[in-house]
Amino acid sequence: MKKTILFFIAIIFSACSVKLIAPTESDVARVISKYPNYSLAQLQQGKSDYEKYCTQCHGLKRPSSKTEEKWNKIVPWMCKKNNEKPNLHHISDETQASILKYVITMSSAK
Template sequence: MKKSLLAIGFIAILVACGTAKNSTAKVEAMPSQSDVDRVASKFPGYTLEELNDGKKLFEANCALCHRLKKPTSEPESEWKTIVPRMVVKVNKKLGSTVVDASGEEKILRYLITMGSVPK
């Protein structure tokens, strides 16, 4: 009986560690120049470097509070509402402006770009 309870407790700890809210899991899709080219009319002058910066900011900051959503999980209109609210929350949580207006725009453009990947 004690061994069973210990085994169950150990498994529960492993599961809890694997599902922590501040998971540092990475988003699957790696941005490429073809992604930048696909949204060139929407974001003139947009570069692969900016797209990758947005991905890094998204992964580093959004995972502080919750699991990362896939960019395809929300339509563009929702990301435009979600991202500004979340930037306020992360800056408040960290006690400073970690994500400024430029960073917010990079995150938003990253999500919109990668969320528009053809299926």
């Protein structure tokens, strides 16, 4: 009985935690024509910005769960929502762009 309850708790938690895949050079290569001079370091920075800022209200959403078109609308919308709350870490325009490039790049990762 106790085991059954623990089992269900484990399922609920694992369903909420998205494991992000580690960006590689091949992800950068896929988008370099769209983002000239984009580097793996910048992509990794975008991942850490995403993890830092976008977990303040809800769990992480998988980058592949939305299309580029959707992310272009969602990220500015979410950053605006974030910046309306003075108790949260402020998201600068630069950080917003970094998050947006990261989710768009990784939305097409295999």
